[in-house]
Amino acid sequence: MTLxxxxxxxxxxxxxxxxxxxxxxxxxxxxxxxLMTFTGGxxxxxxxxxxxxxxxxxxxxxMAAGNTFRFIAVGVPSVMAxxxxxxxxxxxxxxxxxxxxxxxxxxxxxxxxxxxxxxxxLFERGGAVNHGLSFLGLPNLxxxxxxxxxxxxxxxxxxxxxxxxxxxxxxxxxxxxxxxLDAARVDGAGPWRRLFFVTLPLLSPTLFFTVVxxxxxxFKSFREAYVLGGDYPHExxxxxxxxxxNSFGSLSYQRLSVAALLTFAAVSLLLLALFLWxxxxxxxx
Amino acid sequence: xxxxxxxxxxxxxxxxxxxxxxxxxxxxxGLMDSLGIDxxxxxxxxxxxxxxxxxxxxxxxxxxxxxxxxxxVSEVLGGESDGGYAWQVYxxxxxxxxxxxxxxxxxxxxGLYFPSIYKSMDxxxxxxxxxxxxxxxSLDDVDFYMSVMDAGVYKGKRYVIPLSYSLPLxxxxxxxxxxxxxxxxxxxxxxxxFGEIDRCTERAKTDPAFxxxxxxxxQDYQLPLYAGFSLVDFERREVLPDEEALRTMCEAYxxxxxxxxxxxYSTNDHFDLLYTGQSLFSSMANPDANYLVLNVEPILKQGDxxxxxxxxxxDGGLAAVVGDALAVRAGSPNLENAMxxxxxxxxxxxxxxxxxxxLMGLPVRRATLxxxxxxxxxxxxxxxxxxxxxxxNSVDRCILTDSISxxxxxxxxxxxxxxxxxxxxxxxxxxxxxxxxxxE
Numbered sequence: 001m002t003l004x005x006x007x008x009x010x011x012x013x014x015x016x017x018x019x020x021x022x023x024x025x026x027x028x029x030x031x032x033x034x035l036m037t038f039t040g041g042x043x044x045x046x047x048x049x050x051x052x053x054x055x056x057x058x059x060x061x062x063m064a065a066g067n068t069f070r071f072i073a074v075g076v077p078s079v080m081a082x083x084x085x086x087x088x089x090x091x092x093x094x095x096x097x098x099x100x101x102x103x104x105x106x107x108x109x110x111x112x113x114x115x116x117x118x119x120x121x122l123f124e125r126g127g128a129v130n131h132g133l134s135f136l137g138l139p140n141l142x143x144x145x146x147x148x149x150x151x152x153x154x155x156x157x158x159x160x161x162x163x164x165x166x167x168x169x170x171x172x173x174x175x176x177x178x179x180x181l182d183a184a185r186v187d188g189a190g191p192w193r194r195l196f197f198v199t200l201p202l203l204s205p206t207l208f209f210t211v212v213x214x215x216x217x218x219f220k221s222f223r224e225a226y227v228l229g230g231d232y233p234h235e236x237x238x239x240x241x242x243x244x245x246n247s248f249g250s251l252s253y254q255r256l257s258v259a260a261l262l263t264f265a266a267v268s269l270l271l272l273a274l275f276l277w278x279x280x281x282x283x284x285x
Numbered sequence: 286x287x288x289x290x291x292x293x294x295x296x297x298x299x300x301x302x303x304x305x306x307x308x309x310x311x312x313x314x315g316l317m318d319s320l321g322i323d324x325x326x327x328x329x330x331x332x333x334x335x336x337x338x339x340x341x342x343x344x345x346x347x348x349x350x351x352x353x354x355x356x357x358v359s360e361v362l363g364g365e366s367d368g369g370y371a372w373q374v375y376x377x378x379x380x381x382x383x384x385x386x387x388x389x390x391x392x393x394x395x396g397l398y399f400p401s402i403y404k405s406m407d408x409x410x411x412x413x414x415x416x417x418x419x420x421x422x423s424l425d426d427v428d429f430y431m432s433v434m435d436a437g438v439y440k441g442k443r444y445v446i447p448l449s450y451s452l453p454l455x456x457x458x459x460x461x462x463x464x465x466x467x468x469x470x471x472x473x474x475x476x477x478x479f480g481e482i483d484r485c486t487e488r489a490k491t492d493p494a495f496x497x498x499x500x501x502x503x504q505d506y507q508l509p510l511y512a513g514f515s516l517v518d519f520e521r522r523e524v525l526p527d528e529e530a531l532r533t534m535c536e537a538y539x540x541x542x543x544x545x546x547x548x549x550y551s552t553n554d555h556f557d558l559l560y561t562g563q564s565l566f567s568s569m570a571n572p573d574a575n576y577l578v579l580n581v582e583p584i585l586k587q588g589d590x591x592x593x594x595x596x597x598x599x600d601g602g603l604a605a606v607v608g609d610a611l612a613v614r615a616g617s618p619n620l621e622n623a624m625x626x627x628x629x630x631x632x633x634x635x636x637x638x639x640x641x642x643x644l645m646g647l648p649v650r651r652a653t654l655x656x657x658x659x660x661x662x663x664x665x666x667x668x669x670x671x672x673x674x675x676x677x678n679s680v681d682r683c684i685l686t687d688s689i690s691x692x693x694x695x696x697x698x699x700x701x702x703x704x705x706x707x708x709x710x711x712x713x714x715x716x717x718x719x720x721x722x723x724x725e
Contacts, residue, residue: 039386041409041615060725125705145714232693232718246725250401250689252408253384255725 036257055258063235064243065266071153071239072218079158079214080207083165088195090166091173101170104163112160116227119156120144149228150236156224161217165210172206173199208278212271219267328356329622331391334375334398335363340448340609340643341393347638348629355622372397383410386616390623394445394612396686403439403519403687404725411444412613412620414627418443423628429649436607436683440520446627449608449646450683453511453596454676460589474597475512476537483540508538509694510606513598513682516690517719524719525712530599532708539702591669595676603676605683608646647677693718 001009040047055061086104090097107115122128123143130140143152176199184198200207222241229237231246240263247256329348333341338361345359362378363371376398382388392399392411399405418424418434426434430450437445455469462469469481509516512534514527525531598604611630613623629635636653640660648654654677658670694715701711 041383058725060721063721063724142710145710230696231689232721235717235721238721243725246722250404250408250725251380251383251399251410252404252725254408 033257034261036254037261039254041252041254051254051258055255055262058255060238061240061243061259064238064240067236067238068219068240071150071157071221071237072215075154075157075218075221076211076214078154079161079165080211082158082162083169083210084207086162086166087169087173088199090170101166104166106163107160108163110160112223113227115160116156116224119152119224120228123149123152144228145234147234147236149234153221153225153228153237156228157218157221160224161214165214168210168213169203169206172203175206176202208274212274215270215274216267219263327354327619327622328358329391329619329626330389331357331359331626332375332379332389333359333361334393334395335361335365335367335371337393337395337609340639340645343639343643344626344630344635347635348626351629352622352625383614388614390614390617390619391626392612392614394610394685396688396691400688400692402445402685403517406439406444407519409615412615412617412623413442413444414446414613414624415443417446417624417628423625424631428633428651429631430605430651430677430680432680433605433607433649433683436605436685437610437612445607445610445612445685446631447607447610447649447683448630449644449648450605450680451608451646452603452605452677452680454673455592455594455596459592462592469594472595472597474599474601475508476533476599478596479534479537479540483537507606507686507691508534509691510684510686511596511604513600513602513604515684515687516694516715517687517723519723522723524723525716528712531712533599535698535701535708593669593673593676595679598682602681603679605680607683607685609644610685689722690719693722 037051038046038048040050086100090101090104120127124130125140125142125144129143133140141148143149180198180202181194184194189197220241222239222245225233225237225239225242226245231242231249232238233242240259244256244259244263247253247259331341331345333345341359342361345357349355349357363374365371367374372395375393379388379392379398394402394405394411396402399410405411414437416422418426433447433450436447436450437443439445453475467481467485469478473481509531512530514530516531517524518526595603611627613620613627617623631650633650633652636648636650637656640657648657654674658667697711697715697718700706701708
């Protein structure tokens with residue numbers, strides 16, 4: 001047996017257990033889920049693509065998909081911009097930066113269900129925000145039962161997740177060699193030129209990774225919307241996860257499976273597109 | 286690759302099997318096979334929710350006595366140790382088995398276990414039991430209150446078979462009503478009832494006699510059903526089909542809701558009478574739904590004359606709500622046995638053997654109700670029963686409980702009842718939520 005073959009077999013032997021776990025707890029259920037998308041309820045047998053037609057035809061599913069993509073389109077750039085700004089400020093070595101760095105991370109350790117409850121109390125009709133508006137002589141707004149709840153959710157999402165992105169981006173910033181920035185300074189580059197032509201290009205791998213993680217987290221963002229609005233919230237925050245959760249609750253397993261599979265496909269395609277774009281654009285995007 | 290696989294699978298596919306009403310249906314291994322039970326004689330699997338044990342256990346015993354060759358496998362799910370979540374044990378077990386394409390043959394289609402009953406019917410979880418009635422069936426329409434039985438009919442098929450029902454029938458004393466100047470007459474509707482209660486609320490706070498009248502936790506989320514309208518018409522795909530009825534009822538109920546909160550059961554001397562009393566024609570045993578229903582014996586003991594008052598729907602009808610019910614899992618390999626079980630449960634003999642303690646409400650078989658009078662109230666003036674029967678026979682509609690939509694109504698309208706938001710705002714929000722629910 002050649003050394004290469006022996007090494008391959010040894011590697012597989014070490015990986016066998018985790019691979020078995022992956023197969024048993026992910027691949028197999030995933031396969032069963034795919035099969036379920038082609039069957040009728042209560043074990044009724046093969047129904048072709050009927051379940052797919054039902055789901056794609058469902059106004060609720062289309063609304064949920066639209067809302068989810070809208071949430072990602074607004075939320076991910078917002079959290080990235082906020083995280084980048086905070087990281088750049090913290091990286092300047094300002095006074096109390098250690099304290100602010102810790103403060104950014106605190107939302108991560110707050111229990112997930114508590115944060116939306118807090119935001120709910122802030123934006124309720126009789127909440128602090130409306131009290132503030134009344135104080136300023138402005139009319140009260142029903143944030144949670146109008147389209148404004150979407151922006152409350154965005155704010156909540158950014159507040160909850162910015163800390164994680166700050167950690168990643170700060171680590172990326174600190175890995176940028178100081179000599180590159182010094183050289184640019186010596187060559188007469190101002191702060192903005194250094195930012196756009198030195199810092200960001202060198203930070204791009206970290207930024208890309210952070211965008212990918214943020215995208216995945218945005219798709220999973222359900223607990224916040226659920227606590228803010230319940231099973232059937234205002235239509236502006238009715239997301240794919242609501243559709244999945246409600247389908248499960250009403251025992252519509254076939255529709256649930258189809259919706260889950262379509263969500264998986266959408267996320268996969270999005271990430272694939274990102275990776276392909278990155279490959280084409282090179283290291284700088 | 287995925288696209289090619291999908292196209293291949295679609296080409297191989299076709300219409301799935303529709304549940305059959307005769308012979309064995311279903312695909313895949315049944316529970317009987319996994320239990321190693323010889324299904325040549327036929328079998329039957331029934332999971333018994335803990336809270337329905339009082340009904341199903343004696344029914345199973347009677348079925349076994351009639352069908353000794355059928356292997357019945359039953360299991361009680363949930364118990365005292367699960368406390369208020371005993372229902373969850375049944376729901377989780379059945380839901381996970383239905384997901385796997387298996388499950389018990391007999392299902393209990395209660396709002397707790399199937400919160401979205403109409404969607405469950407749309408998902409094809411229940412077998413069509415139309416064959417039980419009519420030509421070739423073992424049950425005759427004329428023997429039953431078909432306006433109640435038809436609650437289980439959806440899109441032309443009979444999926445749910447009610448065994449009992451409740452209706453808003455008030456029973457009180459003539460002198461008591463007169464003494465309290467509580468004017469609801471022989472017939473009233475929900476708007477008038479709540480209006481009258483509202484009128485008397487101030488007096489009720491100080492007059493202890495009203496304890497026997499205005500008791501019970503009135504925050505009954507099934508109010509729309511008793512008031513005779515559904516919040517979502519799943520067949521016509523319509524939300525709030527009767528807006529006017531909803532508005533009228535909510536506006537009438539608002540005054541009462543504001544004044545009445547949950548009873549302190551520990552201090553209410555009359556609670557026992559309502560909850561454990563031998564009320565002749567009580568609605569659901571749950572006091573939460575006993576709209577002013579009183580114990581008839583104290584009325585008679587005081588020499589008072591019992592008065593029946595139907596609380597009608599806003600258009601003059603009388604609505605019932607299904608209590609106990611049974612269904613059969615679609616694809617059940619023991620469909621014939623399951624239908625036989627239901628037919629047995631509804632048979633005159635078994636219904637006569639079963640009594641009031643087993644059912645959560647009034648029996649759906651006409652003869653059984655008449656038998657109850659002989660059995661439980663033979664010393665009462667038959668005219669009382671005849672008066673009640675006139676009302677009971679006027680039931681013209683019965684709706685299954687869709688817990689999801691009722692829960693939405695309850696949550697959304699709460700802020701209107703408390704005076705926090707206007708009716709229009711709450712109605713708009715309710716409509717939006719129900720529309721979302723319907724469109725899923």
